Amino acid sequence: MHFATIFYVFAMLFVCAFAAPLQVRQETVSNVVCTSKTALDFHTSNVALLQICGGIAGSIEKCEGSPTSTVGKSGNVQFTIKPVVKGDTINISKGRWEQGIKAAFAVCGQNIPFTATFTGGATKGDVNVTYGSA
Template identity: 85%
Template sequence: MQFTTIFYALSMLFLCAFAAPLEVRQETVSNVQCTSKTALDFHTSNVALLQICGGIAGTIQKCQGAPTSTTGQSGNVRFAITPVIKGDTINISKGRWEQGIKAAFAVCGQNIPFTATFAGGATKGDVNVVYGTA
């Protein structure tokens, strides 16, 4: 019995040592321009982030209704999304949206206003994102 437990523990240790590392999906963002040096309110920004497409909080995983533009606003914080290709519709997923925001914040700083282009997010291409004050 003790041999089995020791063998199991050593086996798990061996497998974990050689397991492939988990990689976080990093969305591609381009044309990132930081538009201010002053960070916006963290809580208000998070609420606005989930207000795009009429609200993608909770179980909703993707922009609904195929809008040609959308905004998410809370208090004085606003996110605006438009497709790069005029007339295209937005179908960005919650995961792609949040990863794109993180990638832009990695360039500008947490909650620093920016403009950027996120890869994908529209039926035919990319989306332009503006984050700033309303």
């Protein structure tokens, strides 16, 4: 009985030792310009973040309805997304959107207003994002 338990433990350690590491997808952002040095309200920013595309909170995983631009607004905080290619439609996923925001905040600071280009997020290419006061 003890031999089986010890064997099982060593087998699990062996499997874990050679398992591929989990990697968090890091979205690419470019053209990041920090437009202020003053951070916006954390809670209001989080609410605005989930208001894009008419609301991507909860179980909704992607921007629906193929908009050519979208705004997420709460109080005095606003996110605006527009495709880089004129006339293109936005189809950004919640994961891509949130990772892009984190990447831009990594450059400017948490809740510091910015403009940036997020890789992907539109049918034909990238999206331009503006975050700031409404």
